[in-house]
Amino acid sequence: EAGVAQSPRYKIIEKRQSVAFWCNPISGHATLYWYQQILGQGPKLLIQFQNNGVVDDSQLPKDRFSAERLKGVDSTLKIQPAKLEDSAVYLCASSLRDAGGYTFGSGTRLTVV
Amino acid sequence: QKEVEQNSGPLSVPEGAIASLNCTYSDRGSQSFFWYRQYSGKSPELIMFIYSNGDKEDGRFTAQLNKASQYVSLLIRDSQPSDSATYLCAVTATTDSWGKLQFGAGTQVVVTP
Numbered sequence: 702e703a704g705v706a707q708s709p710r711y712k713i714i715e716k717r718q719s720v721a722f723w724c725n726p727i728s729g730h731a732t733l734y735w736y737q738q739i740l741g742q743g744p745k746l747l748i749q750f751q752n753n754g755v756v757d758d759s760q761l762p763k764d765r766f767s768a769e770r771l772k773g774v775d776s777t778l779k780i781q782p783a784k785l786e787d788s789a790v791y792l793c794a795s796s797l798r799d800a801g802g803y804t805f806g807s808g809t810r811l812t813v814v
Numbered sequence: 815q816k817e818v819e820q821n822s823g824p825l826s827v828p829e830g831a832i833a834s835l836n837c838t839y840s841d842r843g844s845q846s847f848f849w850y851r852q853y854s855g856k857s858p859e860l861i862m863f864i865y866s867n868g869d870k871e872d873g874r875f876t877a878q879l880n881k882a883s884q885y886v887s888l889l890i891r892d893s894q895p896s897d898s899a900t901y902l903c904a905v906t907a908t909t910d911s912w913g914k915l916q917f918g919a920g921t922q923v924v925v926t927p
Binding site for chain 2: 746
């Protein structure tokens with residue numbers, strides 16, 4: 702079974718620029734999550750999709766972050782404009798109801814300078 | 815703010831000894847509890863989950879849950895250098911894997927030869 706695919710692996714941008722991350726979940730997994738992990742902290746949920754509908758985006762900074770999940774499969778997370786404090790690893794995860802817990806992708810490490 | 819608390823460590827454990835990690839949570843509605851292992855520069859990897867009070871064993875790992883005291887622990891028996899990592903505790907309020915996970919900041923474990 703292929704895992705959760707994410708790209709790019711690394712990205713360095715200047716503040717006020719925009720950036721986009723892509724995620725392809727495990728085939729058949731209806732639920733997809735984007736987490737932000739700042740160095741030294743645990744992951745924090747940004748947004749949760751069920752198929753292509755948003756279940757929870759209460760911690761997504763909507764003035765600069767946006768996310769979509771087209772056709773209930775791939776997802777894109779965008780930041781525009783980026784701030785220094787957005788430097789973090791952005792993790793995508795997907796889950797299958799009976800699996801218990803979910804599987805993370807390898808993440809995208811974003812550095813804003 | 816619902817919180818998940820862990821000692822940050824580092825927890826230094828001699829090779830072959832038992833590592834004991836603790837996690838407390840504030841939300842009494844929490845139903846499912848997970849332990850993830852995260853190697854430096856890698857994404858979190860699920861190692862255990864537990865739903866019911868008591869102990870659950872999987873190989874060298876044992877998870878212990880006490881909902882009345884609102885804590886969950888992880889024991890690693892016969893610790894190996896490959897167990898050196900950060901261990902993240904996570905909880906969710908739902909009884910299935912579709913719920914968002916609230917993560918602690920993690921406990922760093924260092925197994926010394």
